[in-house]
Amino acid sequence: MNENGTRILIVDDDEALLEALPEALQLRMNGIGIDVSESAQRALELIREVDYDAIVTDIKLPGMDGLTLLNEIKELRPGTPTLLITGHGEHDLAVQALRGGAYDFVQKPIDRDYFVASLERAIRVRRLDRQVEEQRRELERHARVLQHVDRGVFLVDDAGVIQFWNPAAAAITGLDPEQLVGRRADEALPGWDVVGPEVPVAMEPGPALLEVKTFPLEIDGRELWLSISGVRFEDGVVYAFRNLTEERALDELKSDFVATVSHELRTPLAAIYGCARTLLRRDLQLGDDDRARLLEVVAQESERLTRIVGDILLANQIDAGRLRLKDLEFDVAELVRAVVDEMEAALTGKEDIELELSAPESLPRVSGDEDKLRQVLLNLIDNAIKYSPDGGRVGIRVEQRDGGLQIAVSDEGLGIPYEEQQRIFGKFYRVDPQQTRGVGGTGLGLYISRELVRHMDGRVTVTSREGHGSTFVVDLPLLPITHREQAVISQPA
Ligand code: ADP
Numbered sequence: 001m002n003e004n005g006t007r008i009l010i011v012d013d014d015e016a017l018l019e020a021l022p023e024a025l026q027l028r029m030n031g032i033g034i035d036v037s038e039s040a041q042r043a044l045e046l047i048r049e050v051d052y053d054a055i056v057t058d059i060k061l062p063g064m065d066g067l068t069l070l071n072e073i074k075e076l077r078p079g080t081p082t083l084l085i086t087g088h089g090e091h092d093l094a095v096q097a098l099r100g101g102a103y104d105f106v107q108k109p110i111d112r113d114y115f116v117a118s119l120e121r122a123i124r125v126r127r128l129d130r131q132v133e134e135q136r137r138e139l140e141r142h143a144r145v146l147q148h149v150d151r152g153v154f155l156v157d158d159a160g161v162i163q164f165w166n167p168a169a170a171a172i173t174g175l176d177p178e179q180l181v182g183r184r185a186d187e188a189l190p191g192w193d194v195v196g197p198e199v200p201v202a203m204e205p206g207p208a209l210l211e212v213k214t215f216p217l218e219i220d221g222r223e224l225w226l227s228i229s230g231v232r233f234e235d236g237v238v239y240a241f242r243n244l245t246e247e248r249a250l251d252e253l254k255s256d257f258v259a260t261v262s263h264e265l266r267t268p269l270a271a272i273y274g275c276a277r278t279l280l281r282r283d284l285q286l287g288d289d290d291r292a293r294l295l296e297v298v299a300q301e302s303e304r305l306t307r308i309v310g311d312i313l314l315a316n317q318i319d320a321g322r323l324r325l326k327d328l329e330f331d332v333a334e335l336v337r338a339v340v341d342e343m344e345a346a347l348t349g350k351e352d353i354e355l356e357l358s359a360p361e362s363l364p365r366v367s368g369d370e371d372k373l374r375q376v377l378l379n380l381i382d383n384a385i386k387y388s389p390d391g392g393r394v395g396i397r398v399e400q401r402d403g404g405l406q407i408a409v410s411d412e413g414l415g416i417p418y419e420e421q422q423r424i425f426g427k428f429y430r431v432d433p434q435q436t437r438g439v440g441g442t443g444l445g446l447y448i449s450r451e452l453v454r455h456m457d458g459r460v461t462v463t464s465r466e467g468h469g470s471t472f473v474v475d476l477p478l479l480p481i482t483h484r485e486q487a488v489i490s491q492p493a
Contacts, residue, residue, distance in 0.1 A: 006031070006053050007033035008025075008033070008119070008123070009034075009043060009047065009052045009055045009056070010035070010037070010056045010057075011036075011037045011038075011039075011040065011055070011056065011057035011058060011066075012058040012061075013038050013058065013061055013062055018036045021056075021110070024112055025116070028112075029116065035050070039061065039064075040061045040063055040066075040068070040069045040072075041064070043069065044076070047072075047073060047076055047077060048076060051077065051080070052077070052080055053080070053122075053123045053126045054080065054081050054083065054103070054119055054123050054126060055073060055081070055082045055083070056085065057070070057083075058085045059084045059086045059090065059093050059105075060087065066084055066097070067096060067097060067100055070084070070097060074101050079126065079130075079133075080126065081123075082102050083103055083106060083115075083122060084097045084102050084104075085107075085108060086105050086106070086107055086108070087108050088107060088108055088109075090107075094107075103118075104121075104122065106118065143164070146166045147167055150168050151168055151240045151241060152166065152168045152169030152171075152172045152173065152226070152239075152240065152241045152243070153168065153239070153240050153241075154166065154169050154180075154238075154239050155238050155239070156185045156196075156236050158235055159184075160184050160185055160186060161182065161183065161184055161185070162180045162181050162184075162185050163181065163182075163236065165180050169241070172224070172226070172243045173217075173224065174220060174222075175188075175219065190217060190218060191215075191218060195215045195217060195228075199215070199229065199239065200230065201229070201230035201231065201232055201237055202229070202230070202232065203232050204231070204232075211229060212227045212228065213229070214227040214228075225243070225245045225247075225248045226241040226242065226243060226245075227241060228240070228241035228242075253427065256429075257428055260428055260430065260443055261442060263440075264441065265305065265308060267440060268302070268304045268308075269305070271298075271301045272297075272298050272301045275294040275295070275297050275298045275301075279291065279294055308442055311442060314448055315427060315444050315448055315451075318448065318451045323451070323455055325455055325456065326368075326369040326370070326371070328368070328369070328370065329367050330367075330368070330370040331363070331365050331366075332363050332365075332366055333360065333362060335373065336357065336359055336377065336398050336407065337359070339377045340355055340357045340381070340396055342378075343381050347385070350391070351391075353385055353392065353394060354391075354394065355381075355394050355396065356393055356395045357395075358396070358398070359396075359397070359398035360400065363398070363405070364400070366405070368456060368476075373456070375448070375449075376448075376452050376474060377396075377407065377409070379446070379448065379449045380449060380472045380474070381394065381396065381409055383445060383446070384409050384410070384413065385411075387411065387413040387414045387436060387470070388411050388412060388413030389413070389439065390413075392411060392412030392413060392469070393411075394409070394410070394411045395408070395410045395411075396409055397410075404475060404476050404477040405475075405476045406474070407476070408471055408473045409471070410470065410471035410472075411470055411471075412468065414435075414436060414469075415464045415465050415466040416431065416466065416470055417466050418464075418466075421464060424462070425460070426447060427443070427444065428444065429443050430442075430443040446460075449474075453476065456476055457476075457477050458474060458475050458476035458477060459474075459475050460472060460473070460475075461473050461475075
């Protein structure tokens with residue numbers, strides 16, 4: 001055993017022993033540091049200063065007996081092993097000492113072989129203790145660091161049991177360490193039985209070795225996309241993951257955007273191109289009427305293109321938080337009537353659609369953004385007509401409600417499957433065209449409508465039965481001008 005750096009204390013009032021014992025120990029335990037003390041008081045002073053690897057003390061000392069000293073040592077240095085020297089026949093005292101936490105005892109006259117062996121063992125135990133303590137502190141330090149990283153980190157031991165789950169892992173997945181630690185990963189982590197074996201695990205740490213893969217995990221009905229990799233260590237695997245759900249959603253949004261928009265732009269462009277080419281042909285004898293019809297198509301389709309581009313820009317403005325609403329006085333009844341007239345005029349060729357407006361003769365004037373409300377109404381009525389391919393009645397009802405206004409647009413068209421009714425307000429979201437008989441669109445109309453109404457502190461809701469039609473209701477807290485003024489006047493100064 002290498003005694004370098006080892007330091008022990010011997011406490012005894014027997015001067016002869018205090019000289020002989022250290023000498024004998026120095027011979028047998030090369031390089032060991034030995035302090036001596038004749039009294040318990042002095043010993044305690046030394047113990048306070050030095051963290052000894054072991055302490056040897058006579059059980060009988062003047063002033064304070066060895067047992068009391070033992071108790072004091074336990075208080076001051078609970079980890080330091082203490083060996084007691086007992087007199088011949090002091091068995092009871094020895095047993096008491098062991099009960100009191102002594103490491104071992106040696107009887108006088110001291111059997112040196114036994115003594116040295118016991119002391120060496122004590123020192124070894126103390127060293128191991130210190131190593132364990134150091135490792136524990138190290139682990140705590142690591143754990144503290146892991147508490148603060150933004151990546152989810154967890155540890156699965158060789159038995160497949162989760163031993164650690166950091167706060168970022170909890171925040172990303174919504175699963176608490178209490179739910180997971182101590183349980184098998186393939187049972188406690190949804191989908192881990194399938195994903196776990198697929199995760200790349202490096203044999204040693206190092207960025208070059210780390211391959212990362214992205215997997216979906218469904219947790220509490222939420223689909224999470226996690227990019228995850230593992231590193232093997234002695235007792236298991238440490239996994240680290242990042243949440244890619246939003247990036248992935250963004251990627252999907254981008255490809256949705258490209259797919260829908262390019263498709264939606266192509267149709268009017270093709271029509272415009274076709275008309276232009278026809279108008280350019282010299283071999284065709286086009287009459288004025290034909291020319292006018294073709295030009296009308298060009299005008300209409302250009303308008304459609306302008307609307308699509310306008311929607312994209314507006315959605316972008318909303319997303320960037322750059323939407324500003326006007327607050328000007330206007331007449332809602334007049335606005336709704338104008339929108340219905342406009343839609344009616346655009347219905348030429350769709351005789352099977354009937355627009356029906358029901359609104360009170362007069363409504364109080366309100367303050368708000370008339371253009372944006374017009375856009376919402378145009379979107380909803382346009383949808384009601386678009387998604388009624390077999391025709392039917394489209395009803396627009398305006399009512400004054402407590403503290404606000406309600407506008408409902410209902411149709412007798414295709415209706416919307418229940419599970420789609422919330423999704424249709426999502427950006428670029430469109431119900432599968434097969435279910436909507438191929439009706440075209442960008443999936444922006446309802447997103448924009450809901451956002452505009454939200455900016456007006458109102459809300460849009462939908463009720464619908466598949467195959468029977470839908471009703472979209474806009475509730476707006478539009479205060480009539482008179483009320484507003486009264487409200488301002490009645491506010492205490
Ligand atoms: P777009 O009509 O351009 O596809 P919207 O955001 O206006 O986009 O609508 C999203 C989806 O909601 C549509 O694809 C359609 O499936 C559905 N939808 C909207 N309004 C109606 C309606 N009145 N009847 C049936 N389905 C509708």
